[in-house]
Amino acid sequence: MKERYFDDLKKGDRFQSEPLRVTEKELIEFAHRFDPQMFHLSRRRAERSIFKGLIASGWHTAAMSMRLFVQTLNFAEGAIGLGVDELRWPNAVRPGDMLSVETHIVKMRPSKSRPGQGIIRLRNVTTNQRGEVVQTMLASAMVPRRPPAEHTANLKQAKRGSRA
Amino acid sequence: MKERYFDDLKKGDRFQSEPLRVTEKELIEFAHRFDPQMFHLSRRRAERSIFKGLIASGWHTAAMSMRLFVQTLNFAEGAIGLGVDELRWPNAVRPGDMLSVETHIVKMRPSKSRPGQGIIRLRNVTTNQRGEVVQTMLASAMVPRRPPAEHTANLKQAKRGSRA
Numbered sequence: 001m002k003e004r005y006f007d008d009l010k011k012g013d014r015f016q017s018e019p020l021r022v023t024e025k026e027l028i029e030f031a032h033r034f035d036p037q038m039f040h041l042s043r044r045r046a047e048r049s050i051f052k053g054l055i056a057s058g059w060h061t062a063a064m065s066m067r068l069f070v071q072t073l074n075f076a077e078g079a080i081g082l083g084v085d086e087l088r089w090p091n092a093v094r095p096g097d098m099l100s101v102e103t104h105i106v107k108m109r110p111s112k113s114r115p116g117q118g119i120i121r122l123r124n125v126t127t128n129q130r131g132e133v134v135q136t137m138l139a140s141a142m143v144p145r146r147p148p149a150e151h152t153a154n155l156k157q158a159k160r161g162s163r164a
Numbered sequence: 165m166k167e168r169y170f171d172d173l174k175k176g177d178r179f180q181s182e183p184l185r186v187t188e189k190e191l192i193e194f195a196h197r198f199d200p201q202m203f204h205l206s207r208r209r210a211e212r213s214i215f216k217g218l219i220a221s222g223w224h225t226a227a228m229s230m231r232l233f234v235q236t237l238n239f240a241e242g243a244i245g246l247g248v249d250e251l252r253w254p255n256a257v258r259p260g261d262m263l264s265v266e267t268h269i270v271k272m273r274p275s276k277s278r279p280g281q282g283i284i285r286l287r288n289v290t291t292n293q294r295g296e297v298v299q300t301m302l303a304s305a306m307v308p309r310r311p312p313a314e315h316t317a318n319l320k321q322a323k324r325g326s327r328a
Contacts, residue, residue, distance in 0.1 A: 034227035036234055037242035049241070058245045059227045063198035066223050070200055077213070078201035081222045087248040114214075 003076035005146040006118030009105050017068035017101040019129075022056060024095035030060040056093035061135050065126045068101040075143045082119070082140040091132045098129040106138070110145070117142045167240035169310040170282030173269050181232035181265040183293075186220060188259035194224040220257035225299050229290045232265040239307045246283070246304040255296045262293040270302070274309070281306045 024043075031040030035057035038045040046054040073079065093099065107121035119142055126135035188207075195204030199221035202209040210218040237243065257263065271285035283306055290299035 030227075034231045036231070037239075039242060039244075050244075057227075057230070058248075059223070059230050063194075063221075063223045063227065066221070067198045067200070075201075078203055080203075080214075081253060083253070084222075084251040085249055087251060089245065089247070 001074050004074055004143075005076055006108070006110075006120065006143045007146045009108060009120065011105055011108055013105040015072050015103045017072040017103075019098040019100045020064055020068055022064065022093055022095060022097045022099060024054065027054060027056045027060065027093075027095055030063070031057050035059055051092055054095055056097075058087075058089045058135070061089060061093050061099070061126060062087065062137075064099055065101050065124055065135055065137075068099070068126075069103055069124055072101065073103065077144045079120075079141040079143045082142055085138045087135070087137040089135050091128070091134045093128065093134050097134075099126055099134065101126050111142060114142070116145055116147075118145050119143075165238050168238055168307075169240055170272070170274075170284065170307045171310045173272060173284065175269055175272055177269040179236050179267045181236040181267075183262040183264045184228055184232055186228065186257055186259060186261045186263060188218065191218060191220045191224065191257075191259055194227070195221055199223055215256055218259055220261075222251075222253045222299070225253060225257050225263070225290060226251065226301075228263055229265050229288055229299055229301075232263070232290075233267055233288055236265065237267065241308045243284075243305040243307045246306055249302045251299070251301040253299050255292070255298045257292065257298050261298075263290055263298065265290050275306060278306070280309055280311075282309050283307075 028041060031037070037057075039049040039051050039055055040046070040057050043054050046052075070079070102125045104123045104125075105120060106123055109119050111117040111119055119140060121138065121140050124135075124137050124139065125133055128134050192205060195201070201221075203213040203215050203219055204210070204221050204224075207218050210216075234243070266289045268287045268289075269284060270287055273283050275281040275283055283304060285302065285304050288299075288301050288303065289297055292298050
């Protein structure tokens, strides 16, 4: 798959990820490691909670959403998370759900301190197989600009094009 | 360990977690599953990145911080995350780091829609073994109030106390 640079994006762009299935085994495993609360750990005890069944940790949903975002955008050299705001989980994620992430590029600017990088502001919305929103967030990330050599080559090509 | 209720907390309370060690194996494993970018995955490639070595995914730091928070506060029936704001990672987490979380109760109010629950606003700060801040966040969580039976018992005890 093609690697992406800051320069390949523009404000308003939208990207849709592949779907990812949440298994009960993975949901419980994540909870044991990172969020050991009964509505994430035990089907029996979760049935008596206000959720009436097992639900994924919000941090598990966030981690799965990151995976889908990383796979979809596929930045050359990677995207460095600078911060996240307004992280919300409006609906529960349950075993067997199929999640997908839509990424919306909200703002972009070149980095002031690092000329080889750009800063993007994005909104990620994670939905399940019924189109219900299970997570929303705003994030800022630092992503690489296309290296100068390629820039020059592109410029040359553009000039050749304009002369033709 | 004692289970905690909304009614056991007050605004301004602070809690300090135990430390948690980040191993290189777990760091790489988390990245493979949820954040497959080269500065989280491969020591060799990470050395050539701007981090000059392997660093943990911010979502891994968030997940480990959740574990420390859950263990420290130990809410009866659990704490339900309503949302997170201003999640930041001011310093990188590296293999071998020892993380701990300080929780500060910023605000509290009884839930309007659920009389058995209260809403707390908290600030979690995760630091490493050198006292450097590796994560900060604000969060809102719904936590259980002490059940009515115990309330009544406490009231009776208080009344008896005031008569004495």
